[in-house]
Amino acid sequence: MASDTKSGRIPQEILDFLRSAGGHSLVVKGEAGTGKTTFALQMVEELADEQAEYYLSSRVSDEALYRQFPWLRDRARRNNILRAGKSFLKQTRPVQMKTEEALHADATLKAAKELLRALARSETVPGVVRSELQKLEGQIEAGDLGGDESEYSSGEVTDSSIVLDLGVMLPELELAYDLAETNLPKKTLVVIDSMDSLSERYGIASHRIINTLQKDLVEHSGTNIVYVLETSGRSSMDFLGDGVVALLSQEKEGRRVRLLVIEKLRGSRIERWRYTFTLADGRIRTFEPTWVKLPEVLRKHSPVDDPRGGVASTGNKNFDELLGGLPLGALTLLEIGADVPQEVVRCFELSLISDFLSKKRGVIWYPLNSIDYSRLDKQMAMLVAKDRASKGLRVLDASGIAEGAYPFVTTIEGTDVSHDLRWDSLRYMLAGATPPYLSLLGYDALEAQYGQDVLTGAFGHIDSARRDGQVVVAEATQSSKSLMALAHQAQLHVKLENMEGAVMLCGQKPFTPYHHLEFEYEDGVPFARLVPML
Amino acid sequence: MEGATPQKEAISRLMADEYAGKILSTTHRSPMSVQNISRVCGIPIAVAYRRVSKMEGIGLLKCVRQEEVFRGKKVRYYQCAVKVLRLIFMEGYFRIEVEWLPEDEFIVQPEAIAVKA
Numbered sequence: 001m002a003s004d005t006k007s008g009r010i011p012q013e014i015l016d017f018l019r020s021a022g023g024h025s026l027v028v029k030g031e032a033g034t035g036k037t038t039f040a041l042q043m044v045e046e047l048a049d050e051q052a053e054y055y056l057s058s059r060v061s062d063e064a065l066y067r068q069f070p071w072l073r074d075r076a077r078r079n080n081i082l083r084a085g086k087s088f089l090k091q092t093r094p095v096q097m098k099t100e101e102a103l104h105a106d107a108t109l110k111a112a113k114e115l116l117r118a119l120a121r122s123e124t125v126p127g128v129v130r131s132e133l134q135k136l137e138g139q140i141e142a143g144d145l146g147g148d149e150s151e152y153s154s155g156e157v158t159d160s161s162i163v164l165d166l167g168v169m170l171p172e173l174e175l176a177y178d179l180a181e182t183n184l185p186k187k188t189l190v191v192i193d194s195m196d197s198l199s200e201r202y203g204i205a206s207h208r209i210i211n212t213l214q215k216d217l218v219e220h221s222g223t224n225i226v227y228v229l230e231t232s233g234r235s236s237m238d239f240l241g242d243g244v245v246a247l248l249s250q251e252k253e254g255r256r257v258r259l260l261v262i263e264k265l266r267g268s269r270i271e272r273w274r275y276t277f278t279l280a281d282g283r284i285r286t287f288e289p290t291w292v293k294l295p296e297v298l299r300k301h302s303p304v305d306d307p308r309g310g311v312a313s314t315g316n317k318n319f320d321e322l323l324g325g326l327p328l329g330a331l332t333l334l335e336i337g338a339d340v341p342q343e344v345v346r347c348f349e350l351s352l353i354s355d356f357l358s359k360k361r362g363v364i365w366y367p368l369n370s371i372d373y374s375r376l377d378k379q380m381a382m383l384v385a386k387d388r389a390s391k392g393l394r395v396l397d398a399s400g401i402a403e404g405a406y407p408f409v410t411t412i413e414g415t416d417v418s419h420d421l422r423w424d425s426l427r428y429m430l431a432g433a434t435p436p437y438l439s440l441l442g443y444d445a446l447e448a449q450y451g452q453d454v455l456t457g458a459f460g461h462i463d464s465a466r467r468d469g470q471v472v473v474a475e476a477t478q479s480s481k482s483l484m485a486l487a488h489q490a491q492l493h494v495k496l497e498n499m500e501g502a503v504m505l506c507g508q509k510p511f512t513p514y515h516h517l518e519f520e521y522e523d524g525v526p527f528a529r530l531v532p533m534l
Numbered sequence: 535m536e537g538a539t540p541q542k543e544a545i546s547r548l549m550a551d552e553y554a555g556k557i558l559s560t561t562h563r564s565p566m567s568v569q570n571i572s573r574v575c576g577i578p579i580a581v582a583y584r585r586v587s588k589m590e591g592i593g594l595l596k597c598v599r600q601e602e603v604f605r606g607k608k609v610r611y612y613q614c615a616v617k618v619l620r621l622i623f624m625e626g627y628f629r630i631e632v633e634w635l636p637e638d639e640f641i642v643q644p645e646a647i648a649v650k651a
Contacts, residue, residue: 141568143587145580169569169579203578 009285010042011260011275017243017268018047018189023218024266025210027241029229034247035258035279036228040191041069042284043226051224052183054079054190056172058197068282082175127184128177129220132212136204137169145204170202173209177216180223190217193228195237210240218242242266255506255514257499258533260286274500278516280534287533289501292343292519292526294350298382301354301525312436312471314348315355318530322515323492323507328436329469331462333490335508336477337497342369344496344503344517345475349440350379350525352473357388362433364426366396368442368475373402373409380408383525391432396420398449417450417457423464439465443476443486455482462489505530542630544592549621549630553577553585558594558614565598565611565641586612598640613640 018024030036037057044053055075066073139145180188190213192198199206210227217223229237238244244263249256260275275286304313304320311325326332336345345368356363357380373395380389390407397403398414410429412420421441430437439461446454465472474490476483487493493508496517504514505528515530548554556575560566566574572582589595589612596615600608618633 140580140583143584145584201578203581 010039010046011262011272011286013262013265013268013270013272014043014243014245015046017265018043018224019050020268023187023222023224024242025214025218025225025227025240026243026245027227027229027237028245028247029235029237030232030247031249032230034232034249035277035284036230036247037065037193038068038279038282039245039247039260039284040193040226040228041065041072044189044191045069045071047189051187051189052179054176054179054188056176056190056192056198058194058201064282079175082178127181127221128223129216130177132215133170133173133177136208136212140169140204145208172198173213176213180217180221184221187222187224189224189226191226191228193226194230195227196230207236207240210237214240238263243268254511256533257514259500260284276499276502276504276516276533278531278533280532285531287500287502287516287518287531290341290344290498290503290517290519292341292347294343294346294379294526295521298379298525300385301351301358301383303358304355312361312438313355315351315353315525316348316528318528319505322505322512322530323494323510326438326471326473327491328471329466330472330491331466331486331489332471332473332492333486333494334473334475335483335487335493335495336368336475337495338478339498340496340503347519347525347528349475350383351527352438352440353393354380354383354525356438357384357392357433360388360392360434362392362394362430362435362437364394364396364430364437364439366421366441366446368445368477370399371395373406377406377408392430394426394429414449417446417454418460421458421461423461423468426461427468435468435470437465437470439470439472441472441474443474443480443482447481452481455485504533541592542632544588545594545619545632546621546628546630548589548592548594549619551585553581554589554594557582557585557589558616561595561612562614565613567609567611569609571612593634596635596640598642615640 014026018026028036028039041055044055047053053075055072056079057076136145176190176192180190195206195209199209202209206227206229213225218225227237227241229235232246232248243265246261246263248259248261250259251257258277258279260277262270262273264270277284277286279285301315304315304317306313307320307325311327313320313325314323334345334348349365349367353363353365376395377389380393393408394410395406395408396412397409398412398420400411402409403411414420426439427437441458441461443454446458450457462472462474474482474486476486480486487508490509492510495506495508497504497506497514499514503517505517506512506514514533516533517528518531519526519528521527553575556577557571560571560574568582568586569579571577571586572579575582577585586595590597593615595612597610598613600610603609613635615635616632617635617639618631620631622629622631
């Protein structure tokens with residue numbers, strides 16, 4: 001298995017659970033399309049260097065899966081050969097034929113038997129306990145099981161193996177035992193995908209099969225087994241597995257939300273039990289909690305080309321690709337959900353402001369949160385050319401504490417918003433910069449300063465800026481009274497949400513799926529990559 | 535059912551079962567192991583064993599031979615024991631008539647290995 005196939009990420013505690021001493025069983029459950037097979041196969045890949053695998057699939061062939069996991073095709077072929085070979089070895093009576101052709105066939109059969117015996121090595125390495133399997137087979141043979149076949153569908157029992165008679169009652173399970181035995185003392189990871197399908201195929205209830213494997217292989221032979229179940233609700237199977245992982249696909253305002261929930265990992269500590277994840281690129285990739293810290297030393301911001309005429313860049317080419325950039329002469333709303341870290345918003349703001357300033361454009365900023373001006377001064381000195389902030393940036397401050405201390409701070413009265421945000425006055429202050437200008441307004445702060453109906457007074461500013469072909473970006477949290485009206489007015493509406501600790505971005509206008517923000521410290525302000533939740 | 539014996543009652547119940555009919559048809563020409571019956575008829579293995587056990591119990595199937603295979607494991611071959619079975623509705627009653635296969639018509643020779651590519 002090539003190491004480059006390990007590009008996905010599944011929670012570390014699950015891998016640690018399967019790595020810990022002894023055998024463990026893990027139930028993976030979820031509805032169709034939630035990623036159970038992908039999850040199971042990625043676990044096989046992750047543990048490939050430590051544990052031999054046996055992937056028992058109910059799928060006859062799945063080209064899409066083979067493309068994602070190229071090694072799987074070879075394994076499926078190997079398992080089919082071993083399974084057929086096992087049946088073959090147990091056949092005692094040769095075919096009764098008398099022709100010359102038959103004699104030749106006999107010789108071929110004998111050679112094939114030797115080869116298969118070598119491949120399966122079913123008699124050479126003793127080790128795994130088979131008492132429960134034998135008990136199960138005995139009960140089947142006595143007609144004690146399979147009584148209520150209404151539990152199982154009567155669908156065609158098919159497989160892609162060669163049909164050979166006989167002596168192997170449950171060939172897939174027996175092969176799992178054989179492989180686990182052959183691999184001893186090395187641990188084997190058996191994946192049964194799915195248990196429902198195997199149960200249907202054998203006509204034996206899932207819990208009976210799980211009990212058998214649990215006692216023989218997991219408890220007495222140190223084998224790891226992953227049972228894939230095709231349902232997501234709570235069931236008696238949850239009690240049978242040492243660990244239970246549920247994969248959920250939910251809908252939130254028309255967007256898909258994928259969740260991986262660790263319900264239990266017996267004997268292991270669970271640090272984090274809920275993960276959002278994506279199946280983008282056919283791999284499970286769980287999203288880590290978003291934690292970004294602005295470094296003390298920042299490299300100069302590299303300007304990002306405007307996506308096209310009539311729009312300005314956000315300062316992040318990934319945002320531009322997803323959202324199309326910031327429209328000139330229009331309002332853009334950045335809606336900030338509860339528990340979105342301030343540093344995430346600050347990264348967005350600094351990238352945006354730096355991009356405008358580095359293009360010699362002007363910026364009016366009424367910050368959402370109070371700002372440490374000395375830190376901002378240092379940051380601007382690192383991010384943009386020496387005089388860009390003094391010429392092009394105007395941070396509006398109603399407190400008066402920094403009056404005259406920094407050239408980019410403009411003190412305002414803080415009583416009449418229509419006066420303080422008068423567009424022609426602000427435009428005059430940006431005489432050292434070139435248009436288009438950016439007006440970045442934190443509405444929660446405006447409401448705190450001017451009252452909750454600030455929007456009425458601030459509309460004059462928005463309208464003038466829009467008519468003048470400038471960029472207006474309003475920031476508002478979900479507790480802002482202005483949010484609904486701003487959403488109505490906005491041409492571009494973007495949301496930031498905290499989901500299980502991971503910050504997600506989505507477009508409301510235009511509508512986009514959720515994207516996870518993954519910050520990288522490449523250049524300038526920490527740079528956010530967008531990973532879609534698909 | 536008028537004058538029904540427990541055996542005939544059991545037969546009539548099994549005749550209503552899709553699997554039992556399939557098993558009788560499949561084993562009519564030559565004896566088969568339960569695992570082969572399961573594969574050929576598309577019946578889950580445990581269900582096939584249970585059904586064959588019931589059918590043998592009431593005489594519909596007969597074990598014609600037994601072979602030892604791997605590590606003392608035995609495989610039994612079953613053949614349909616019915617030559618003719620009639621379900622008659624007359625004067626408001628159902629009746630079942632069975633003509634059993636004569637002893638000399640059971641096939642006790644081993645079947646050849648069937649290889650399907």
